[in-house]
Amino acid sequence: MQSIKVSASQRYTVHIGSGLLANCGEIIKEIIEPCKAVVVTDHTVEPLFAACVRASLAQAGFTTHLFTFAPGERSKNLQTLSDLLECFAVEQLTRSDCVIALGGGVVGDLSGFAAGCYLRGIRYVQLPTTLLAAVDSSVGGKTGVDLSAGKNLAGLFWQPSAVICDTDCLATLPHEIFLDGLVEAIKTGILGSEELFALIESGAIRENTEDIIASCVAIKASVxxxxxxxxxxxxxxNLGHTVGHALEACSNYSLSHGSAVAAGIAIMTRAAMALGTCDLQDAQRIVQLLESLGLPLETEYSTEQLVQAALHDKKRAGDTLTLVLPERIGSCVLREVNLSELSGIIDKGRGKHQ
Ligand SMILES: NC(=O)c1ccc[n+]([C@@H]2O[C@H](COP(=O)([O-])OP(=O)(O)OC[C@H]3O[C@@H](n4cnc5c(N)ncnc54)[C@H](O)[C@@H]3O)[C@@H](O)[C@H]2O)c1
Ligand SMILES: [Zn+2]
Incomplete structure (x- = not known):
């Protein structure tokens, strides 16, 4: 088991290891007095892990109530948020009670948001069950739901009280969902650790999941x-995410997040090479790793379509956007670009020189 401390507005520990779900009650009890805990999960995760989590919580003295909803991004909306808040109220949760988010990023974002606004904020614990939630979404305190106008448009920064990542949960993940998380891990390696990147590049991914997650969490925690x-x-x-989000929007969300971000990383890497910020050899290693995993490196959408979609990016500030460009494996630079420069840079990343 590995433990990583996160020092944000709330300090908390991320526990990573095998068999942790069966012991989660004892771990949570160290930071939260036994109380009422609403366990939030989706219909896919519930039959896999909810009984084990509830039994462990009960053994540690917690009273539990289960709230489940239909899996997938389509549930990450105001209606599910409202149902969850009403459930907290019916269960008469008080400020000394807590929420347990058992699932992937959808469960985590939604539960964290509900916990952050119920009674102006109650505690929650993340129990990530997807690789993406383990390496990325469960740490950092970004919570939220989608609006009809776009993804993650309503939300809060609300840090969890703890994150307990049982690596055994990942065994039941379908390959494509595992790959979504792996792309975020590759992204983290490119921006923060050559060692992490090389570990993924070695191909021994399943054997090293605990170390890969721990390395991603440590880098995210420091950022x-x-x-x-x-x-x-x-x-x-956000490396790869400006183009990645644009691609997802162009495909009407039929393209997976991991595939879209992989193409976004490849395009930004080649752009960085053309702009002279990234070393040729490192750029080739990045593109080769993505390719070896069967991930897309390009897209059929035109640069104009991508730019139009990127204009709706919520991270845009007025007429500028901050792009993330690899410098070498282990380090990226931020470059603020005017919207008028964006298509030229994307074209460079697609091998189209103007
Ligand atoms: N808060 C953040 O910082 C942050 C960062 C990145 C992504 N996100 C958000 O995360 C979400 C995506 O997360 P995700 O990919 O985990 O999606 P998800 O939560 O929808 O999970 C993907 C699918 O896997 C299933 N699943 C979960 N655990 C399983 C397991 N152990 N075995 C089998 N199936 C399992 C789920 O039921 C779901 O169908 C998006 O909404 C995105 O916006 C948030
Ligand atoms: Zn992402």
Whole structure:
């Protein structure tokens, strides 16, 4: 088991290891007095892990109530948020009670948001069950739901009280969902650790999941500690995401997040090479790793379509956007670009020189 401390507005520990779900009650009891805990999960995760989590909580003295909803991004909306808040009220949760988010990023984002606004904020614990939630969404305190106008448009920064990541949960993940998380881990390696990147590149991924997760969490924790509310340094975590989000929107969300971000990383890497910020050899290693995993490196959408979609990016500030460009494996730079420059840069990343 590995433990990593996160120092944000709330300090908490991320526990990573095998067999932790069966012991989660004892771990939670160390930071939260036994109380009423609403366990939030989706219909896919519930039959896999909810009984084990509830039994462990009960053994540690917690009273539990289960709230489940239909799996997938389509549930991450105001209706499910409202149902969850009403459930907290019916269960008469008080400020000394807590919420347990058992699932992937959808469960985590939604539960964290509900916990952050119920009674102006109650505690919650993340029990990530997807690789994406383990390496990315369960740490950092970004919570929220989608609106009809776009993804994650309503939300809060609300840090969890603890994150307990049982690596055994990942065994039941379908390959495509595992790959979504792996792309975020590759992204984290590119922006923060050559060693992490090389570990993934070695191909022994399943054998090293605990180390891969721990390394991603440590890097994310240090970025979040330096810029919790994304006014500067935290933007580096968006590597591949400006183009990735644009691609997802162009495909009407039929393309998986991991595939879209992989193409976004490949395009930004080649753009960085053309702009002279990234070393040729490192750029080739990045593109080759994505390719070896069967991930897309390009898209059939035109640069114009991508730019139009990127104009709706919520991270746009007026006429500028901050792009993340690899410098070498282990380090990226932020570059603020005018919207008028964006298509030229994307074209460079697609091998189209103007
Ligand atoms: N808060 C953040 O910082 C942050 C960062 C990145 C992504 N996100 C959000 O995370 C969400 C995506 O997360 P996700 O990919 O985990 O999606 P998800 O929560 O929808 O999970 C993907 C699918 O896997 C299933 N599943 C979960 N655990 C399983 C397991 N152990 N075995 C088998 N199936 C399992 C789920 O039921 C679901 O159908 C998006 O909404 C995204 O916006 C948030
Ligand atoms: Zn992502």
């Amino acid at each position: 979040v500690a330096s810029d919790e509310r994304e006014s500067g340094a935290r933007k580096v975590l």
